[in-house]
Amino acid sequence: MILSLPYLVQREELMMFDASEIHVVPGLQLERPYHSIAQAIDAYYSRYREISLDLFANPELGRQEFYAVRTLAAELERLGFQVETGYCGMPTAFRADPPVINRGPKVALLPEYDALPEVGHACGHNLIAASCLAAAVGVLAVAPELKGSFTLIGAPDEETAAGKAELLERGGYPDIDYALSVHPGTENATRRQYRAASSFLVIFNGKTAHAAATPERGINALDALVDFYQAFRELRDAQPQAVSLNAVIREGGLKTNIIPDRCVAEVNIRTPDQAGTDIVTARIHELAEQAAARLGARVEYQPLQPKYREMKTDIPLVETYEANLVRLGVGYDISLKERTGSTDVANLSHEFPTIHPWMRIVAEGNPENISGHHRCFAEASASEFGHRQMLLAAKAMAFTVYDLLK
DSSP states (O other), X not given: OBOOOTTSOOHHHHTTOOOTTOSOOTTOOOOHHHHHHHHHHHHTHHHHHHHHHHHHHSOBXXXXXXXXXXXHHHHHHXXXXXXXXXXXXXXXXXXXXXXXXXXXXXXXEOOOOOOBTTTBSTTOHHHHHXXXXXXXXXXXXXXXXXXXXXXEEEOSOHHHHOHXXXXXXXXXXXXXXXXXXXXXXXXXXXXXXOOEEEEEEEEEEOBXXXXXXXXXXXXXXXXXXXXXXXXXXXXXXXXXXXOEEEEEEEEOOSOTTBOOSEEEEEEEEEESSHHHHHHHHHHHHXXXXXXHHHHTOEEEEEEOSOOXXXXXXXXXXXXXXXXXXXXXXXXXXXXXXXXXXXXXXXXHHTTSOEEOOEEEOSOTTSOTTOOTTSHHHHHHTTSHHHHXXXXXXXXXXXXXXXXXXX
């Protein structure tokens, strides 16, 4: 499914940008292998940008990213990679291995390419995918010197269904020693504290009846849900900043003259670690069961996706990446924040050394309240500045792969 985004700038306007001289930091001197990598990435710039804007103009929801996978796979095959689509039985997952695979450790680059409803690529996944391609081009330039190899493993639906977590369960990362990708953001933050997260349905089952003629014969599932939500709201408001609880009503009844026998809430929990998520989940279950018991209803739960785990940023790996930002003349912030989002990259970080830093794509002078999943952030994901910044991210990634395998 390709989404229509009429509010965004037209692609023809975006392509007017001349990127011929944006890559050089004044006075920057790179040693030979890094210079070769950067030179290859610079030469790839127009194609990198074209692919990013193509994905941006054709956003697809999670598990429906068929256009994105075809586009990325075709480009990787053009570059000489061996590409397997439908990887591990997931229709919009893929793996791409380079033409020559050296013995030794293996590093995975992690392209993402799913979009959001209504706001398209307002999380910048078009830039994540394209920057991984550009980084791969850079690593290919020094591949004969490496004592190891690299691969690109694309997983679907980072936003809502933790595609990497499912791919991990299916055995999709059997030979990986390190993994990295860079996420577009509002700052150059290298050590993001992505939180554990879990989403599930709370389903109240009552008994239908005519709401006007015989209401006493019914058990109102909506009343049970509303009672539950009142208690849930009190629990939410009592949490520290590091814990986020959110809920919406997915089903609230059919008609006003029918006592609803089924009502459904969707709950999302984010905590600093998985243990905290489990504790809060148990408390929410207690609130739901108490609300159901007061009305004579029944309650059941349905998980919505694999759980997102908390991020374990590998310190030696992130320090290598940070050193490469310095090599490129890019500043960064290592401060930690309590209130952050979640990512399925974090699930991989419990299996092998992994990093997922941010690169700022919001230019100076833009509103300070721009954040991911906002229409303005979608526009930043197609901007001149955003592409220039993520090209730096591609270079830093490629430099880091070289450092791991040299």
